[in-house]
Amino acid sequence: EDKVVQSPLSLVVHEGDTVTLNCSYEVTNFRSLLWYKQEKKAPTFLFMLTSSGIEKKSGRLSSILDKKELFSILNITATQTGDSAVYLCAVERGGKLIFGQGTELSVKP
């Protein structure tokens, strides 16, 4: 059965800290892995990763995929209170998204 597992499930840090969120997967016919940020309701797209070892960056956020070991990490440097959210990892399979359970990040001032 296809599976996407995120860790940790929740995390509390202080502003300025660096965090690493983990996502491992067991999905047949893997095509791509996506990261989303969910603050209140609608998940908003962060990154899509298809190739191993190529880092995607957007400001203080970066992500990398390891297709051999079947995992991805999302790094956030110099965290801010506005980074507080649930971060979702999803694997795309045939146009459908298989999500992990999410990591709830809380950034304290």
Place this chain on the structure above:
Amino acid sequence: ETGVTQSPTHLIKTRGQQVTLRCSSQSGHNTVSWYQQALGQGPQFIFQYYREEENGRGNFPPRFSGLQFPNYSSELNVNALELDDSALYLCASSLGGTSGYNEQFFGPGTRLTVL
């Protein structure tokens, strides 16, 4: 804001009732996917509609059904509601029919509470 809209925003029903949730896709998109997100969990794929036809279904019972209209808007119908159906229901629209992954744009969701 993605341009995907959902209605209603919130809904309260009782066990055994039926509910219809609606989604308007982003302009130019022909594919709508529905997801159920229980509290503290990631979204779970319910089904997807492409050009008015069901195009894949997740592990949900037949009392979850859907429709897609010629303008590509969509409905999710749930019959015989159960307490465990309480969740945030998300729809996502995309442009299907091309090779490779097409980004899904999520709506704000409908929060369904079943009492």
